Amino acid sequence: MDGIFVFFLCTGIFLVAVILVMIRSSIKVLMQYERGVVFQLGKFKTMKEPGLVFLVPILQKMEVVDMRIKTAEVPRQEAMTKDNISVLVNAVVYFKVVDPKAVIVNIQDYAYAIRQYTQAALRDVIGNQEMDFVLTEREAIATDIRAIVESETSEWGLDVESIKIQEIELPAEMKRAMAKQAEAERERRAMIIASEGELKAADNLNRAAEILAANPGALHLRTLQTIRDIATDPSEKIVLFMPNNFGEAIAKVIKE
Numbered sequence: 001m002d003g004i005f006v007f008f009l010c011t012g013i014f015l016v017a018v019i020l021v022m023i024r025s026s027i028k029v030l031m032q033y034e035r036g037v038v039f040q041l042g043k044f045k046t047m048k049e050p051g052l053v054f055l056v057p058i059l060q061k062m063e064v065v066d067m068r069i070k071t072a073e074v075p076r077q078e079a080m081t082k083d084n085i086s087v088l089v090n091a092v093v094y095f096k097v098v099d100p101k102a103v104i105v106n107i108q109d110y111a112y113a114i115r116q117y118t119q120a121a122l123r124d125v126i127g128n129q130e131m132d133f134v135l136t137e138r139e140a141i142a143t144d145i146r147a148i149v150e151s152e153t154s155e156w157g158l159d160v161e162s163i164k165i166q167e168i169e170l171p172a173e174m175k176r177a178m179a180k181q182a183e184a185e186r187e188r189r190a191m192i193i194a195s196e197g198e199l200k201a202a203d204n205l206n207r208a209a210e211i212l213a214a215n216p217g218a219l220h221l222r223t224l225q226t227i228r229d230i231a232t233d234p235s236e237k238i239v240l241f242m243p244n245n246f247g248e249a250i251a252k253v254i255k256e
Contacts, residue, residue: 028053028062035100037063044101065100069161072115076167079126081134088169089126091142093118094161095153102157110156114149118163121148131170138165 029052030036036048040060048062055062076090095114097103103110125144126134134141142163150160 026055026057026060028055028064030064033066033068035065035067035097037065037100037104039063044105047100063104065097065103067097067100069094069096070111072111072118074115074119074122076169077119077123079123081126081131082128083130085131086171087126087131087134088167089122090166091118091122091145092164092166093149094163095158096161097157098159099157102155107156110153110158113156114153114158114160117152118145118149121145124148135168138168141165 028036028048030048030050032050034050036053038045038048038053038055038060039062040056045060053062072093072095074091074093076088078086079089080086093114097110107113122145125141125148129137129141142165146160146163149163153160
């Protein structure tokens, strides 16, 4: 009798433990940012919203999907532009799940898949543009890449929020060539500015000469001002200003 009692007692404890485990496995809690995809006997059954979820033990299984925005970094890679310039480019993709069922049923590892697809699209877009466009129009390139990726990932239940080009690195020889070009451009602009300044100064001097020629009194005042400026200079040189007809006056005096 004691052996039978012990047997039934152990069996009862075992059954209670199994029931508790099954109850525990059948009760799930979904966070606000999560959705549950429920399968029954391997087939899609229903979608579960955040909160307390009850599952039929053994018959039902639930896959939890995070609905928050995720980031996928596209590693640095070499791409060839349309004008045969090799550049190193890396980017970041911001995306989120919009269809939990599709992201579980249609694709195995959606984060890896979108990273690989973006990497291929990046090479294609850069390969169709020249280097100057690639360096100056990052937003346009990112928009083109996003359009290509979205056309494919929409079937995966994903929405691409944005794509950012982080860095574009040029070969060392191209950097040196661009530095020389920039220096030559700065020198050209400096020469243009200097020549424009000289042209404006010459124009102002010409106008000043015309004004002084039309007003003899102003010319005399300018001469006196120049003499005063020279007098303040501590030099040993003496400059005498004489009128144009001074020589004629001296000759006239000598003849008399």
